Amino acid sequence: EDQVTQSPEALRLQEGESSSLNCSYTVSGLRGLFWYRQDPGKGPEFLFTLYSAGEEKEKERLKATLTKKESFLHITAPKPEDSATYLCAVQAGSNDYKLSFGAGTTVTVRA
Amino acid sequence: DSGVTQTPKHLITATGQRVTLRCSPRSGDLSVYWYQQSLDQGLQFLIQYYNGEERAKGNILERFSAQQFPDLHSELNLSSLELGDSALYFCASSVSGTSTYEQYFGPGTRLTVT
Numbered sequence: 531e532d533q534v535t536q537s538p539e540a541l542r543l544q545e546g547e548s549s550s551l552n553c554s555y556t557v558s559g560l561r562g563l564f565w566y567r568q569d570p571g572k573g574p575e576f577l578f579t580l581y582s583a584g585e586e587k588e589k590e591r592l593k594a595t596l597t598k599k600e601s602f603l604h605i606t607a608p609k610p611e612d613s614a615t616y617l618c619a620v621q622a623g624s625n626d627y628k629l630s631f632g633a634g635t636t637v638t639v640r641a
Numbered sequence: 642d643s644g645v646t647q648t649p650k651h652l653i654t655a656t657g658q659r660v661t662l663r664c665s666p667r668s669g670d671l672s673v674y675w676y677q678q679s680l681d682q683g684l685q686f687l688i689q690y691y692n693g694e695e696r697a698k699g700n701i702l703e704r705f706s707a708q709q710f711p712d713l714h715s716e717l718n719l720s721s722l723e724l725g726d727s728a729l730y731f732c733a734s735s736v737s738g739t740s741t742y743e744q745y746f747g748p749g750t751r752l753t754v755t
Contacts, residue, residue, distance in 0.1 A: 573746035628686040
């Protein structure tokens with residue numbers, strides 16, 4: 531069974547203080563790793579898809595990277611509006627298109 | 642706004658009752674996924690439909706069922722409700738159900754069983 535572990539569970543940052551979130555995974559046949567942002571009571575918002583080790587993607591203050599065992603989401607010079615729960619999910623297997631999610635990292639950015 | 646719509650936003654009902662949650666996918670998307678999010682279990686996959694046919698099942702209870710209609714909207718039916726069924730239910734859609742594409746989530750339906 532696919533396993534996705536995110537750390538830390540919670541992260542409190544000062545505005546401008548860069549940091550990284552970790553997502554480690556154990557799957558058979560990774561086809562895609564996804565990052566989502568979720569605000570309280572809202573649906574997950576798609577951020578990135580990574581397909582193979584070495585791949586990187588950026589969007590504003592966020593940068594996602596992928597290795598064979600884990601992915602990192604780097605937040606550069608965060609602002610209070612970056613406060614949210616960040617979810618990592620994997621899609622794996624030959625005929626399986628569901629997403630298996632980690633528990634998420636809740637990021638709080640203080641002004 | 643992801644383009645995925647879900648109704649109702651909130652639902653409060655009693656144990657033993659039956660409810661129906663509705664989802665309309667993004668325009669052009671053929672695949673619909675249902676997920677349940679609870680505090681202790683996180684986001685869990687329930688079931689996938691692709692172009693009207695069931696494609697994959699997760700840990701969906703036998704009391705739960707779903708279908709996708711010819712216009713591609715989907716309904717999730719929950720029956721004999723228990724207190725533990727209280728959760729956020731999300732629908733997601735993607736262009737294809739047979740390739741790796743990102744899934745776009747709706748705003749969710751919050752179900753409270755009393």
